[in-house]
Amino acid sequence: MDIKKYTIKDVAELAGVSKGTVDRVLHKRGKVSQKAFEKVNKVLKQLDFQPNLMARNLRKNKLYKICALLPDPKYDSYWIPARKGIRSGAKEYKRFGVIVEQYLYNPVENISFQEKSREALSAEPNAILIAPSFEYESTELFRKCREQDILIALFDNHIDTIKGEFFIGQDLVQCGRIGANLIDKMVKKAKIAIVHINKEPHMQLKENGFKNYFERNIKGENQLITQNFNTRIAKNDFSFEISKFIRSNPDIKAIFVTNSKTYLIAKELEKLNFECTLIGFDLLDENIEYLEEGKIDFLIHQKPKRQAYLGIGYLAEYFLFGKPMPSQKLLPIDIITSENVKYHLK
Numbered sequence: 001m002d003i004k005k006y007t008i009k010d011v012a013e014l015a016g017v018s019k020g021t022v023d024r025v026l027h028k029r030g031k032v033s034q035k036a037f038e039k040v041n042k043v044l045k046q047l048d049f050q051p052n053l054m055a056r057n058l059r060k061n062k063l064y065k066i067c068a069l070l071p072d073p074k075y076d077s078y079w080i081p082a083r084k085g086i087r088s089g090a091k092e093y094k095r096f097g098v099i100v101e102q103y104l105y106n107p108v109e110n111i112s113f114q115e116k117s118r119e120a121l122s123a124e125p126n127a128i129l130i131a132p133s134f135e136y137e138s139t140e141l142f143r144k145c146r147e148q149d150i151l152i153a154l155f156d157n158h159i160d161t162i163k164g165e166f167f168i169g170q171d172l173v174q175c176g177r178i179g180a181n182l183i184d185k186m187v188k189k190a191k192i193a194i195v196h197i198n199k200e201p202h203m204q205l206k207e208n209g210f211k212n213y214f215e216r217n218i219k220g221e222n223q224l225i226t227q228n229f230n231t232r233i234a235k236n237d238f239s240f241e242i243s244k245f246i247r248s249n250p251d252i253k254a255i256f257v258t259n260s261k262t263y264l265i266a267k268e269l270e271k272l273n274f275e276c277t278l279i280g281f282d283l284l285d286e287n288i289e290y291l292e293e294g295k296i297d298f299l300i301h302q303k304p305k306r307q308a309y310l311g312i313g314y315l316a317e318y319f320l321f322g323k324p325m326p327s328q329k330l331l332p333i334d335i336i337t338s339e340n341v342k343y344h345l346k
Helices: 008-015 019-027 034-047 053-060 077-094 110-122 135-147 172-186 201-217 235-248 262-272 285-292 304-321
Strands: 064-071 098-105 127-130 151-155 166-169 191-197 223-229 252-257 277-281 298-301 328-330 334-336
Touching: 008 019, 008 034, 019 034, 064 077, 064 110, 064 304, 077 098, 077 304, 098 110, 098 304, 110 135, 127 135, 127 304, 135 151, 151 304, 166 304, 172 201, 172 252, 172 277, 172 298, 191 201, 191 262, 201 223, 223 235, 235 262, 252 262, 262 277, 262 285, 285 298
Parallel strands: 064 098, 064 127, 127 151, 151 166, 166 328, 191 223, 191 252, 252 277, 277 298
Antiparallel strands: 298 334
């Protein structure tokens, strides 16, 4: 069955008004009498009329620029899928006049972040999509964007000092609660370690959720300890610190790693022939290898590719079609095992 595509001309004829009046009602500009407004609005509702915003934007031949600011994957392979997501979004919206540029910074050097932020701002974008690693520097970038009327959106990591901007990612507190729930199903009345590697603010949110689960559900039955490790020290020293921690806590029954570097803990546990429940994050090749070998029990998938792709998509459709952007878009939290991992490798 053919479905008629109504035009502004059709609406005007049915409402008994001019096309200009219909256009003013649709786009909420100019003066329209109450009587004309009601007549047009009634016809619009009857026809379920949707203006062809895509065609309108193409006729304008207007270009929109989005700058994506994120960590360089050569320092952390977690960001490889995020770059792929940005490329996919850029390819999809390029034909509509959306230009996407990527600016990659060293995630352990705030100076690198500042330099790439300045480069992104000098490109005079309409919006910046940012995966922030440094709270103060990210807040400064946000302030400058506000001054220059540049839209800013965050993905992967939310910064508390940046208020009122769009965020796409996961509920990080809930991620911690899910990690705790999984461990609770595997060990009882045990010493459990929360491990941060190169700690960043968002990891604390996961720790908070993890502790909150045990405080609410099984208070006092488990001993929770927290340990921070830093990969920026010499490789041998890093390995020694992990080994020292494990040897000092031989009664640990489970470890929850708050980021994608879970494989580093798995590697040291394997060297020590130390068995315990191990849960971490993300589908890095190294993590998948240990997951399939049974050295990592569960991985929580943060979907960096999906986050980045949706970030570009929401911004592009805001500019092109006037679609409102929600304050946040929280993605489902997937639990990955050795049995279902292959279905998530796309």
